[in-house]
Amino acid sequence: MRRICGCLAIMFFLSTNLSAQGELLSSSIIFSTDVDATVSDSSTSVAVSEIFIEGNHKTKPTTIYRELQFAKGVNYYLSILTEHLLSSKNALMRTGLFRRVSLTLLRNKNNEVSVSINVEERWYIFPMPFAKPVDYSFMEWVGDGNRSFNRINYGLRLTHRNFTGRNDKLHLNFVNGFTRQVGLQYGGINLDKALKWTAGFNIQHGKKRAVDFTTADNKRLALHTANHDFVYNFYHGSIDVSYRRAIKTAHSFGFSYTAENVADTVFKINADYDKTSKNLRFVNFYYRLSYADVDIIAYPTKGRLTELTAVKKGYSHNVSLWQVSAKNSLTWSIGKNYIFNLRTAAMVKLPFDQPRFTKTFIGHEGLFMQGYEDYLIDGVAGGYTKVSIARPLLARTIYAPKSMLPQKLQRFRALPFQLYVRGFINTGYVYDPQPAIASLSNKALCSAGIALDVVAFADWVIKIEWSLNLLGQNGLYLHPHNSF
Numbered sequence: 001m002r003r004i005c006g007c008l009a010i011m012f013f014l015s016t017n018l019s020a021q022g023e024l025l026s027s028s029i030i031f032s033t034d035v036d037a038t039v040s041d042s043s044t045s046v047a048v049s050e051i052f053i054e055g056n057h058k059t060k061p062t063t064i065y066r067e068l069q070f071a072k073g074v075n076y077y078l079s080i081l082t083e084h085l086l087s088s089k090n091a092l093m094r095t096g097l098f099r100r101v102s103l104t105l106l107r108n109k110n111n112e113v114s115v116s117i118n119v120e121e122r123w124y125i126f127p128m129p130f131a132k133p134v135d136y137s138f139m140e141w142v143g144d145g146n147r148s149f150n151r152i153n154y155g156l157r158l159t160h161r162n163f164t165g166r167n168d169k170l171h172l173n174f175v176n177g178f179t180r181q182v183g184l185q186y187g188g189i190n191l192d193k194a195l196k197w198t199a200g201f202n203i204q205h206g207k208k209r210a211v212d213f214t215t216a217d218n219k220r221l222a223l224h225t226a227n228h229d230f231v232y233n234f235y236h237g238s239i240d241v242s243y244r245r246a247i248k249t250a251h252s253f254g255f256s257y258t259a260e261n262v263a264d265t266v267f268k269i270n271a272d273y274d275k276t277s278k279n280l281r282f283v284n285f286y287y288r289l290s291y292a293d294v295d296i297i298a299y300p301t302k303g304r305l306t307e308l309t310a311v312k313k314g315y316s317h318n319v320s321l322w323q324v325s326a327k328n329s330l331t332w333s334i335g336k337n338y339i340f341n342l343r344t345a346a347m348v349k350l351p352f353d354q355p356r357f358t359k360t361f362i363g364h365e366g367l368f369m370q371g372y373e374d375y376l377i378d379g380v381a382g383g384y385t386k387v388s389i390a391r392p393l394l395a396r397t398i399y400a401p402k403s404m405l406p407q408k409l410q411r412f413r414a415l416p417f418q419l420y421v422r423g424f425i426n427t428g429y430v431y432d433p434q435p436a437i438a439s440l441s442n443k444a445l446c447s448a449g450i451a452l453d454v455v456a457f458a459d460w461v462i463k464i465e466w467s468l469n470l471l472g473q474n475g476l477y478l479h480p481h482n483s484f
Contacts (some may be wrong), residue, residue, distance in 0.1 A: 001210075002385045005461065008184065008361040011321075012306065017021060022055045024367075025053070025303045026109045028106050028108075029104060029105070029106060029107075030078070030105040030106065030107050030113065031078075031082050031085065031104070031243070031309075032102065032103070032104045033085055033089045033101075033102055033103045033104075033106070033362075034102050034104075036309040037078070038084060038400075039078050039105075041047050041078060041295070042077065042078045042079035043077060043078070043079065043081070044078050044111070045074075045075055045076070045077055045078075045111065045114065046075065046076060046077075046078060046081065046111050046113045046430040046481050047073065047074065047075045047111065047112050047113070048070060048071065048073065048074055048076070048081070048112075048113055048114070048115060049072070049073075049108055049112040049113065049114055050070050050072065050108075050114035050115070050456070051065075051068075051072050051114065051115045051117065052114065052115070052116045052117065053117045053119070054116070054117070054118045054119070055119040055120055055121065056119055056121065057121055057314060058121055058124065058162055058165045059097055059098075059119070059121060059162060059165050059167070059222055060164075060165040060166055062166075062195065063095075063097075063165065063166050063167050063359065064092065064117065064119070066168065066195045067088060067091040067092045067094075067095060067247060068083040068084075068088045068091075069087045069088045069091065069247060070084040070085070070088065070115070077106065078214065080218060081113075081315060085103045085105060085115070086326060087415065088103060089101045089102075089103055089255060090215055090293075090294070090295050090303075091247050091248075092117075092119065093295065093296055093457075094294065094296070094297050095463060096122075096161060096166055096290055096297065096298070096459050097119075097121065097122065097124075097161070097162055097167060098119045098120055098121055098122060099120045099121070099414075100119070100120040101117070101118070101120075101456060101472070102117070102118040102160045102199055103115060103116070103117050103118075104116040104118070107328065110185070111451060119229065119374070120411065121162075121411070122161075122457055123161040123412050123457075124160055124161045125158075125159070125160050125161075126157075126158070126159040126160075126161070127156065127157075127158050127159075128156070128157045128158070128159070129154075129155070129156050130153075130154065130155060130156070130157060131152055131153070131154040131177075131293075132152070132153055132154075133151055133152055133153075134151050134152070134153055134178045134228065135151065135435065136167060136443070138154075138462050139151055145197075146384075150209075150228055151178050151340050152177050152178060153175050153176070153177045153179050154175075154176060154177050154180050154328075155173070155174045155175040155176050155181075156172075156173075156401065157171070157172070157173050157174075157178070158170075158171070158172040158173075159171050159172075163186075164212065165240055166195075167188050168186070168187065168188030168189060168190075168315075169185075169186070169187050169188055170185070170186050171183070171185040171186070172184060172381045173185075173204075175206065178208065178209050178210075179206055179207070179208050179209075180206055180207055180230070181205065181206030181207075182204075182205055182206070182319070183202070183203065183204040183205070183206075184203050185200060185202040185203075186200055186324050187200030187201075187240075188200065188204075191241075194445070196243060196244055196245055197241065197242070197243055197245075197460060198241070198242045199240065199241045199242070200239070200240050200242075201238065201239045202236070202237065202238045202239075202256075202301070203234050203238075204234070204235070204236040204237075205234070205236075206233070206234055207230040207233045207234070207315075208211075208230065208231070208232040209224055209225075209228045209230055209231065209397075210222040210223060210224035210231065210232070210234040211223055211224075211231050211262055213266075214356060214362060215356070215376055215378060215436060216225055216436065216437075216438075217377040217437075217438050218255075218377055218438075218439060218440050219330070219374075219376065220446055223266050224247070225265055225339075229263070229265065230263070231235055231262065231263040231265055231266050231319075232260070232263070232304075233260070233261045233263075234258065234259065234260045234261070235258070235259040236257070236258045236259075237256065237257050238254055238255065238256030238257070238284075239254065239255055239256075240252055240253065240255075241253050241254075247293050248291055248292055248293050249290070250289075250290050250291075250292075250386060251287070251288070251289055251290070252286075252287070252288040252290070253286070253287055254284070254285070254286045254287075254288075255285055256283065256284040256286075257281075257283050257284075258280070258281070258282055258283075259279075259280070259281050260279070260280040261279055261280075262278050267294070272349070280319065282314035282315070282316070282318075282319040283314070283315065284311060284312065284313045284314075285311070285312045285315075286309060286310065286312070287309070287310050287456065288307065288309045288310075289306075289307070289309075290306070290307045290308075291304070291305070291306040292304075292305055293305075294331065296459065298453045298459035298460070298461050298482055299453070299459070299461050299482050300329070300331045300453070300483065301331060301333070301339050301340075302331055302332055302333060302339075303331055304328070304329065304330050305327075306326075306327070306328045306329075307325075307326070307327040307328075307433040307484075308325075308326050308327075309323075309324070309325045309326075310323070310324050311323040311324075311325075312399055313358065314358075314445035314454075316459070318355070319355075319358060320351075321349055321358045322349070322351075323347065323348070323349050323350075323352040323405050324347070324348055325343075325345070325346065325347035325348075325365075326345070326346050326347075327343075327344070327345045327484045328343070328344050328345075329342070329343045329484065330342045330343075334389070337392065338389055338390070338391050339389070339390045339391070339392075339420075340388075340389050341386075341388045341389075341390070342385070342386070342387055343385070343387075343388075344384070344385050344386075345367060345383050345384055346382070347367070347381070347383060348380065348381040348384030349380040352380045352381075352433050352466070353378055353433070356378070359379060359380060359432065360376065361378055361379040361380075361382060361430050361441075362375070362377035362379075362382075362428070362430055362440075363375060363376040363377060364430065366483050366484060367384075367484070368449065369384055369386075369426045369428050369447060369476075370386075370424060370426050370447050370449055370465055370467040370477070371426065371446060371447025371448070371449065371467035371469035371473070372440070372445065372447065372466060372469055373475075373477050374475075375440060377430050377439070377440045377441055377445075378430075378432055378435075378436075378439070378441060379430035379431050379432040379441045379442075380432065380433065381430075381431045382428065382429050382430035383433050384426060384427060384428025384429075384445070385428070386425070387424065387425050388418040388422050388423065388424035388425075389411075389422065389424075390420045390421065390422035390423075390453065391420070391422075391425055392418060392420055393419040393420060393421050394418065394419040395417075395418045395419075395463075396416070396417060397414050397415065397416040397417075398414070398415040399413050399414055399415070400413045400415070409416065410418065415456060415457070416456065416457065417454060417455060417456040418454075418456075419453070419454060419455075420424070420452070420453040420455070421450070421451070421452060421453075421454065422447055422450065422451040422452075422453055423448075423449070423450050423451075424448065424450075424451065424465075424467075425446075425447070425448045426445070426446065427444070427445065427446050427447070428445040428446075429442075429443070429444060429445060430442070430445070431463075444470070445469075445470065446469070446470050447467050447468060447470070448464075448467065449466050449467030449468060449470040449474075450464055450466055451463055451464060451465040451466070453466045461480070461481060461482045462477040462478070462479075462480055463478070463480075463481075463482070464476070464477075464478055465477050465478075474476070
């Protein structure tokens with residue numbers, strides 16, 4: 001009875017939603033990733049004779065073929081092929097190129113089958129004006145920053161997430177205010193026909209009206225002139241090459257060069273400033289191994305994310321650092337209504353005797369703990385564990401009026417979004433062989449809280465979190481991402 005109901009559901013859904021190279025008979029449908037049902041003759045061997053793609057107005061077909069875990073002209077058992085269809089759907093969604101992906105298996109003659117792939121592309125161009133404090137959090141700007149508009153950056157970020165239709169990404173960055181900066185980043189340049197090798201580059205140039213010279217009570221202390229002149233300049237350039245032989249695992253290699261210069265004014269107002277930091281020039285080499293087996297990268301509801309990174313920074317007495325870090329995220333369902341997530345991160349810096357600007361730990365490089373957003377915790381070894389459990393509250397799709405969009409953009413009328421309520425607990429520890437007074441290093445760190453998560457367009461995430469730490473402090477924080 002269950003198989004009969006599943007087949008009827010597939011036939012009904014596809015008879016009203018699918019077409020591929022002409023009109024398809026509902027009786028020819030074997031399996032669809034949109035319907036939770038299994039095939040009855042799963043042990044039958046079939047050959048994939050055709051693969052059809054619909055809905056890719058911008059994305060090149062080769063980019064879609066790259067994510068498929070099955071191929072034309074190959075024989076599969078039906079049970080294996082249906083698993084490959086589900087895995088391919090997840091792989092296509094992980095690219096971030098599509099709002100919806102559907103794969104349908106159709107029966108042909110003589111044990112041959114064809115696969116119809118229907119994708120719904122997302123909007124790829126995002127011009128984003130912004131204005132934000134330079135402080136690490138809004139709460140820090142309100143408190144320590146005294147809500148000063150001199151500590152505001154404003155500008156424009158222009159992002160194209162599918163520049164040539166090959167899943168290549170272009171970022172332009174223009175910043176004014178406390179910081180003046182211009183940047184260009186481009187990634188996803190294909191280096192081979194199999195799309196296993198890609199490359200990218202990043203160029204940034206800017207200057208700031210203050211320079212951090214030390215930390216006290218786990219807060220940055222910055223030097224600036226009375227008339228807010230620019231006292232810190234920087235140049236940064238990098239190139240990287242990535243190799244992804246299969247679907248889930250990628251290897252990345254990168255090289256970067258950074259030049260930093262501190263104005264002479266800093267030494268006039270602070271004779272104790274480290275003169276070896278006046279003109280810093282250093283190179284970075286890194287290797288990163290990343291593994292992704294989740295349904296959606298931006299907000300996974302099941303699966304695993306793993307990242308291992310090794311960095312060599314600098315080759316002089318001023319800067320010489322070896323750094324190894326590891327991150328892991330596991331997500332799975334508990335019953336029908338709860339999502340459990342376990343995240344861990346660890347890092348070690350060698351040698352342990354490091355200057356201030358290479359001892360950065362919690363609050364830097366994407367490492368943070370809820371409840372300690374206002375603090376910078378320096379050290380050379382440590383990590384943290386985050387545990388959370390979330391429950392979906394709402395899932396809706398809002399449609400803009402047809403009159404608001406031209407005919408070619410009607411497919412973007414829909415705004416799908418989900419709301420989740422989440423509770424979390426963080427624990428961590430950072431070791432510093434030379435801790436500052438009142439440092440949070442060499443102490444157990446713990447925090448807990450609740451959050452409301454908003455997920456729109458499948459990969460646009462906003463987290464509103466209230467957290468309490470071991471210092472007895474609590475606050476409301478906004479996180480526009482879903483990082484480790």
